[in-house]
Amino acid sequence: MEQFLQLLPQCLLDGLTLGVVYAIVALGYTMVYGVLELINFAHSEIFMVGAFAGTEVLLYLQTYGYLTGIPAPVALVLALIVAMFLSGGMGVLMERIAYRPLRNAPRLVPLISAIGVSFFLQDAVRLVEGLWKNAFYLTAPSIFPTSIQISANLRLPVKSMVVMFSAVVMMLGLHMFVTRTKWGKAIRAVAQDRDTSALMSINVDRVISLTFFIGAALGGAAGTLFACQYSLISPYVGFILGIKAFTAAVLGGIGSIPGAMAGGILLGVLESLGAASLGIATNGAMGAEYKDVFAFVILIAVLILKPSGLFGEETGEKV
Amino acid sequence: MLRGKSKVLVTVLLLVFVASVLGGCSSKPKTATDNAANVIKIASVTPLSGSQAALGENIKLGAQMAFDERKAEIEKLGFSLQFAPQDDQADPKVGVAVAQKLVADKDVLAVDGHFNSGVAIPSSEIYAKDNLVMVSPANTAIGITDRKLPSVNRICARDDVQGPLGADFAAQDLKAKKIFVVHDKTTYGQAIADEVKARAPKVGMEVVGYEGITAGESDFSAVLNKVAVVKPDVLYFGGIYPEGSLIIKQMKDKGITAKFIGPDGMDDPEEVKIAGQAVIGTFYTSPAADISRTPKGKAWVDSFKAKFGKEPSNWSAYGYDAMNVIIEGLKKAIETNGGKKPTRQQVSEAVRAVKGLEGITSTISFDEKGDNKGAKLYVAEFKEAKYPPTVVKEVNAGEFVK
Numbered sequence: 001m002e003q004f005l006q007l008l009p010q011c012l013l014d015g016l017t018l019g020v021v022y023a024i025v026a027l028g029y030t031m032v033y034g035v036l037e038l039i040n041f042a043h044s045e046i047f048m049v050g051a052f053a054g055t056e057v058l059l060y061l062q063t064y065g066y067l068t069g070i071p072a073p074v075a076l077v078l079a080l081i082v083a084m085f086l087s088g089g090m091g092v093l094m095e096r097i098a099y100r101p102l103r104n105a106p107r108l109v110p111l112i113s114a115i116g117v118s119f120f121l122q123d124a125v126r127l128v129e130g131l132w133k134n135a136f137y138l139t140a141p142s143i144f145p146t147s148i149q150i151s152a153n154l155r156l157p158v159k160s161m162v163v164m165f166s167a168v169v170m171m172l173g174l175h176m177f178v179t180r181t182k183w184g185k186a187i188r189a190v191a192q193d194r195d196t197s198a199l200m201s202i203n204v205d206r207v208i209s210l211t212f213f214i215g216a217a218l219g220g221a222a223g224t225l226f227a228c229q230y231s232l233i234s235p236y237v238g239f240i241l242g243i244k245a246f247t248a249a250v251l252g253g254i255g256s257i258p259g260a261m262a263g264g265i266l267l268g269v270l271e272s273l274g275a276a277s278l279g280i281a282t283n284g285a286m287g288a289e290y291k292d293v294f295a296f297v298i299l300i301a302v303l304i305l306k307p308s309g310l311f312g313e314e315t316g317e318k319v
Numbered sequence: 320m321l322r323g324k325s326k327v328l329v330t331v332l333l334l335v336f337v338a339s340v341l342g343g344c345s346s347k348p349k350t351a352t353d354n355a356a357n358v359i360k361i362a363s364v365t366p367l368s369g370s371q372a373a374l375g376e377n378i379k380l381g382a383q384m385a386f387d388e389r390k391a392e393i394e395k396l397g398f399s400l401q402f403a404p405q406d407d408q409a410d411p412k413v414g415v416a417v418a419q420k421l422v423a424d425k426d427v428l429a430v431d432g433h434f435n436s437g438v439a440i441p442s443s444e445i446y447a448k449d450n451l452v453m454v455s456p457a458n459t460a461i462g463i464t465d466r467k468l469p470s471v472n473r474i475c476a477r478d479d480v481q482g483p484l485g486a487d488f489a490a491q492d493l494k495a496k497k498i499f500v501v502h503d504k505t506t507y508g509q510a511i512a513d514e515v516k517a518r519a520p521k522v523g524m525e526v527v528g529y530e531g532i533t534a535g536e537s538d539f540s541a542v543l544n545k546v547a548v549v550k551p552d553v554l555y556f557g558g559i560y561p562e563g564s565l566i567i568k569q570m571k572d573k574g575i576t577a578k579f580i581g582p583d584g585m586d587d588p589e590e591v592k593i594a595g596q597a598v599i600g601t602f603y604t605s606p607a608a609d610i611s612r613t614p615k616g617k618a619w620v621d622s623f624k625a626k627f628g629k630e631p632s633n634w635s636a637y638g639y640d641a642m643n644v645i646i647e648g649l650k651k652a653i654e655t656n657g658g659k660k661p662t663r664q665q666v667s668e669a670v671r672a673v674k675g676l677e678g679i680t681s682t683i684s685f686d687e688k689g690d691n692k693g694a695k696l697y698v699a700e701f702k703e704a705k706y707p708p709t710v711v712k713e714v715n716a717g718e719f720v721k
Binding site for chain 1 (some may be wrong): 504528529530531532533535536537538540541542544545547548549561564565568572573574589592593595
């Protein structure tokens with residue numbers, strides 16, 4: 001128990017850092033589900049594309065010596081902007097090519113199409129990076145290398161703070177956009193009832209494109225932040241993270257934006273605490289390798305007690 | 320589509336064509352059989368296409384180098400010696416097909432290969448049926464020789480000696496009292512980690528933690544937080560470099576000062592790229608080491624470069640040694656058979672009986688399983704952020720074999 005208390009602060013901190021990354025990626029899943037009721041399984045690849053775009057920008061700045069010249073936050077913002085536009089554009093393109101022609105098809109069809117897009121993007125990035133760099137594992141330059149030792153058992157890396165700060169800014173921005181602007185209102189209207197909003201002279205196609213753009217841009221930004229925090233990326237990096245983020249979206253109640261934020265953070269912290277406490281609680285019989293089991297058991301418990309997720313609305317009518 | 324007449328015409332033409340091809344074939348072996356009694360082929364089987372082609376090509380070139388150097392010795396005895404490189408595509412199915420082809424060709428008397436343990440195991444079952452001798456340059460899986468097939472031998476060290484070596488190195492050379500063991504839950508990583516865990520108490524170390532991580536993830540802070548609290552002297556990681564290098568990096572971020580030791584899965588230039596400066600002061604154990612660090616090895620590397628115009632890989636020297644063992648055995652077998660072409664059985668026995676052959680990588684003699692008694696294991700340390708690292712310890716693998 002004493003050992004667990006020693007671990008606790010650092011675990012919470014690491015869990016939060018991982019959790020906000022889950023949360024931003026989960027937003028992409030939940031927004032698309034909100035308007036289309038489609039689980040966009042290719043979203044994890046959008047995240048990966050963003051990670052590559054951001055890393056390439058940072059590597060470019062490093063190769064030409066700008067990285068030492070300009071302040072690190074400026075470099076990060078630059079990388080974030082490029083990554084967000086690239087993956088946002090990718091999201092819109094994906095919707096146009098792979099989902100719009102199938103909008104009235106049975107629900108399983110766009111799901112298959114999503115898996116196809118996912119494979120395509122993984123191997124496309126692998127091909128491009130392979131031809132260009134002759135390696136598809138990229139290592140992002142560490143732009144915030146320092147960390148602050150707060151107490152004997154708590155060490156706060158500057159990059160974790162940057163990740164959390166950027167994530168909070170993005171989530172607040174999204175919240176403002178969805179609740180305070182005309183376009184945000186249109187997104188909420190389409191999510192509620194697509195046909196009726198079309199009758200109210202809302203351009204549904206454009207709103208859906210916009211939703212994909214925002215969701216994908218957030219995913220791309222999360223990719224860049226992820227690359228800064230954990231440094232190693234590969235074309236397959238989105239897979240496990242995508243599954244976790246999807247879980248977070250379900251945990252919070254899929255379709256709900258605050259739900260995705262809360263679900264992501266909760267999942268990150270649960271995983272981290274699970275990893276730390278399982279070994280101590282079971283006296284070494286179950287170690288950190290069971291952390292995912294722990295997190296998923298919580299998910300199952302939530303779904304049994306409240307099938308719509310923590311923040312989900314009871315939507316019995318939607319079929 | 321074709322009308323009646325032209326159909327007949329085409330059929331006739333086809334028949335003529337087929338007949339001529341068959342005729343051509345049947346006339347060929349006649350001339351070949353005249354001296355077939357004196358043809359001996361030695362095959363090398365490695366991946367020559369696909370993602371591991373570069374590795375396989377380097378082993379093949381090593382084998383070819385030994386072959387070219389010693390070809391004359393066999394030809395003096397009145398045989399025509401041929402080198403037959405094959406491609407197994409690093410795929411067990413292809414490997415088995417190649418093995419069947421080689422077994423069917425009665426002139427093939429020995430095989431230098433394969434590269435992947437997963438390919439070598441099923442392929443060697445095929446060779447064993449006809450006692451075709453296989454000398455493996457690079458397979459480290461214990462199953463290669465633990466099946467005790469009389470025709471299977473290997474040059475490099477076994478997987479199960481790396482764990483004990485890692486533990487011994489931590490206890491004796493690094494004077495560690497507490498060790499924390501992490502693995503990646505794969506067959507390879509966990510097996511080595513278990514070996515370390517079992518060995519640690521025997522050499523006076525306390526195992527203060529044993530945890531698994533998931534390969535493919537990037538955040539290992541949960542496990543490392545524990546490491547930070549229990550403050551071990553050494554962290555042993557059983558796994559491969561993508562995760563291992565990130566662990567090294569994240570240890571540094573968290574200010575963990577424990578020494579890092581890993582198995583040969585960490586032996587990759589990428590490790591330096593991923594871990595950056597944090598790599599300095601980390602160790603790994605490996606059955607292969609930089610050949611050019613000894614004067615003899617350096618001379619060999621130079622002659623390899625002069626012959627093929629490129630740098631050999633660490634495994635090239637193992638391909639070279641395997642071929643040398645084969646030719647040595649073949650020569651003995653021809654002698655014992657009174658100068659006549661030996662059978663596969665005889666070659667197989669002669670190769671197993673090779674004793675004290677001075678190779679580039681080690682002095683080669685086989686034990687009753689076919690493991691090389693002289694196989695070496697190395698501990699390498701990154702003294703600067705540059706690959707390859709410096710070899711700090713060299714041990715005889717035989718000391719650790721159970």
